[in-house]
Amino acid sequence: MATRHREDAVLEAKKSKVKPPPMFKVLLLNDDYTPMDFVVAVLQKFFALSREKATQIMLKVHREGIGVCGVYPKDVAATKVEQVKSYAKQHQHPLQCVMEEN
Numbered sequence: 001m002a003t004r005h006r007e008d009a010v011l012e013a014k015k016s017k018v019k020p021p022p023m024f025k026v027l028l029l030n031d032d033y034t035p036m037d038f039v040v041a042v043l044q045k046f047f048a049l050s051r052e053k054a055t056q057i058m059l060k061v062h063r064e065g066i067g068v069c070g071v072y073p074k075d076v077a078a079t080k081v082e083q084v085k086s087y088a089k090q091h092q093h094p095l096q097c098v099m100e101e102n
Contacts (some may be wrong), residue, residue: 002019022101023079026069028061029052029096036062038093043069071102 004023021071028039043054047069061067071078077099088095 002063004035014036021073023071024074024099025071026077026080026084026102027100028067029098030061030065031094031096034088034093038091039069039095041086042087042095044078046087069097074099085098 028042029030039058039061040051040054043049043057044051047054049069057067057069070081071077081097081099083089084095084097
């Protein structure tokens with residue numbers, strides 16, 4: 001009987017494991033107006049990317065219409081989206097940044 005109790009305890013411990021929070025991709029969307037250099041600067045400034053990596057992502061956005069800047073917990077992703085949109089607006093560029101669950 002004692003063995004049964006231990007198995008229940010182990011099962012209970014496995015069930016109560018907290019699953020990690022959902023992660024969100026932050027994406028840049030292509031437009032015909034935002035200069036490529038500005039996009040590279042945004043990627044470096046808000047996503048701490050090297051110039052080379054930022055350029056690769058910018059070219060992906062340019063060619064495919066969308067590119068992933070990074071993957072973050074929901075609150076961090078939302079903050080980055082707002083920072084990018086606000087920065088683009090300040091500089092009068094229509095650059096769009098969105099997030100989606102990974």
